[in-house]
Amino acid sequence: MLQQIRRRWRHTPLIWKLAGILLLVLIFLFGINRWKIEAKNPQDGASAVDYQSAWDAKDARAYLTGSILRFVKIPAKLEVTGTVDTGKLGDYTVHYTAHRFLWHMNEDRVISVKDLSAPEITLVTKPDSYTLPGKAYEEEGYSAVDAVDGDVTDKVQRKEEAGVVTYTVTDNAGNTATKTRQINYDDKVPPVITLVGGDKISVVLKSKYEDKYSAVDNVDGDITDKVQVEGTVDTDKEGSYTLTYSVTDAHNNTTTCTRQVTVSKDAPSDVASEGTDTPTEGKIIYLTFDDGPGKYTGQLLDILKKYNVKVTFFTTNQFPHYQDMLTREANEGHTVAIHSYTHIYSQVYASTDNYWTDYDQMKKLIEEKTGKSVNLFRFPGGSSNAISKKYTAGIMTQLVEQAKEKGYTYADWNVSSGDGGEVRTSQAVYDNCVRGASNNRVSVILCHDIKDFTVNSMDGFISWALQNGYTFLPMTEHSFPAHHGHINN
Numbered sequence: 001m002l003q004q005i006r007r008r009w010r011h012t013p014l015i016w017k018l019a020g021i022l023l024l025v026l027i028f029l030f031g032i033n034r035w036k037i038e039a040k041n042p043q044d045g046a047s048a049v050d051y052q053s054a055w056d057a058k059d060a061r062a063y064l065t066g067s068i069l070r071f072v073k074i075p076a077k078l079e080v081t082g083t084v085d086t087g088k089l090g091d092y093t094v095h096y097t098a099h100r101f102l103w104h105m106n107e108d109r110v111i112s113v114k115d116l117s118a119p120e121i122t123l124v125t126k127p128d129s130y131t132l133p134g135k136a137y138e139e140e141g142y143s144a145v146d147a148v149d150g151d152v153t154d155k156v157q158r159k160e161e162a163g164v165v166t167y168t169v170t171d172n173a174g175n176t177a178t179k180t181r182q183i184n185y186d187d188k189v190p191p192v193i194t195l196v197g198g199d200k201i202s203v204v205l206k207s208k209y210e211d212k213y214s215a216v217d218n219v220d221g222d223i224t225d226k227v228q229v230e231g232t233v234d235t236d237k238e239g240s241y242t243l244t245y246s247v248t249d250a251h252n253n254t255t256t257c258t259r260q261v262t263v264s265k266d267a268p269s270d271v272a273s274e275g276t277d278t279p280t281e282g283k284i285i286y287l288t289f290d291d292g293p294g295k296y297t298g299q300l301l302d303i304l305k306k307y308n309v310k311v312t313f314f315t316t317n318q319f320p321h322y323q324d325m326l327t328r329e330a331n332e333g334h335t336v337a338i339h340s341y342t343h344i345y346s347q348v349y350a351s352t353d354n355y356w357t358d359y360d361q362m363k364k365l366i367e368e369k370t371g372k373s374v375n376l377f378r379f380p381g382g383s384s385n386a387i388s389k390k391y392t393a394g395i396m397t398q399l400v401e402q403a404k405e406k407g408y409t410y411a412d413w414n415v416s417s418g419d420g421g422e423v424r425t426s427q428a429v430y431d432n433c434v435r436g437a438s439n440n441r442v443s444v445i446l447c448h449d450i451k452d453f454t455v456n457s458m459d460g461f462i463s464w465a466l467q468n469g470y471t472f473l474p475m476t477e478h479s480f481p482a483h484h485g486h487i488n489n
């Protein structure tokens with residue numbers, strides 16, 4: 001029998017021999033393979049799922065497989081009982097039951113719903129926003145929301161370094177999110193040229209004419225030495241002479257303006273061009289405050305009273321709750337002048353009619369609160385502002401001429417404290433005021449009494465000015481107006 005099997009084996013084709021061997025191997029492996037049923041849900045992960053994620057028992061699958069033949073997966077019938085609420089943190093028990101052929105599975109699994117996702121940080125980006133070189137970034141805005149903790153904006157940590165702002169926030173579960181913002185540094189504001197005496201000057205024939213001007217940039221500071229002047233004045237010959245002034249800052253913003261100098265036998269003195277109420281000798285400071293009265297005006301008035309210093313308030317009705325401050329300002333000897341009733345540029349500069357309606361509203365309010373008539377005013381943004389062009393082209397040129405026709409007097413400034421947006425600390429305001437006043441015999445300083453850091457700087461600045469021989473005066477309609485000398489719209 002054995003010999004017959006051997007003879008048949010010798011005459012059996014090789015392929016059949018191999019097939020037989022393979023079959024024997026498979027039978028052997030099948031016999032020693034430990035079969036079992038496994039069940040799996042793709043959302044289970046390591047027995048934990050994220051808060052508010054998708055988890056559905058229908059996604060679970062069961063297979064009959066073995067310890068050796070892992071690639072063999074025979075689908076098994078599966079039933080899942082129990083629920084997992086991913087909208088609520090906690091542990092949930094799910095029961096899996098499956099069977100195939102002779103094999104069965106019964107298993108309880110604990111599924112933990114946890115907060116596994118970091119908060120989401122959203123950065124606000126304003127299209128026209130930029131930061132002046134050398135200045136701190138002014139935050140455009142941000143928010144942070146976590147799926148579990150809700151609004152976590154107050155937990156965001158900011159760090160500004162090397163032109164990048166990094167925002168980091170961690171939720172109560174320890175999940176951390178980070179986002180960065182590249183700071184856009186730029187300077188789009190042109191320098192301001194101040195023509196001492198204004199853009200029209202008359203001088204006496206055969207007298208000496210001294211051309212006085214200054215230029216200040218919001219970033220570069222005093223750039224008077226960079227002003228280019230074209231034209232000459234011959235005081236030995238009667239006539240009208242035009243001088244053109246031009247200056248460019250480090251960011252290629254250029255300002256150009258002109259002055260007309262008339263030489264004649266009966267011309268008034270240069271002193272008159274500085275304003276008939278402005279002393280001809282000594283160092284004079286006209287300290288002016290725009291946009292109030294507001295929250296800090298009372299504190300400022302206390303400081304002024306302490307030093308017996310009189311200033312000028314170019315007022316608005318932005319904060320009606322503080323209207324009574326207009327009365328106190330006038331009663332304590334300060335000049336109460338007009339700035340704007342609303343101070344909303346889009347309304348004020350929508351048309352010349354809109355401007356004078358706003359003007360008349362503020363004029364009426366001042367007269368009601370002070371009992372005094374007022375014709376002195378300052379344009380929102382100054383006479384050289386360019387933002388008005390956004391609303392009405394050429395409106396500033398029209399308003400300047402109309403003001404003359406109405407008998408109103410407008411004032412600009414030749415020193416800026418920088419508190420309109422360039423700086424945000426008391427020290428910076430103090431430094432700008434000291435530097436500006438030091439460069440002029442007569443200074444008209446622009447400040448804002450609605451800024452707490454500005455008001456906090458005044459005690460130190462006034463003390464410095466008085467110790468260094470300066471005289472503070474309130475403005476009148478006949479004071480040196482510090483006109484910018486050029487109209488940009």
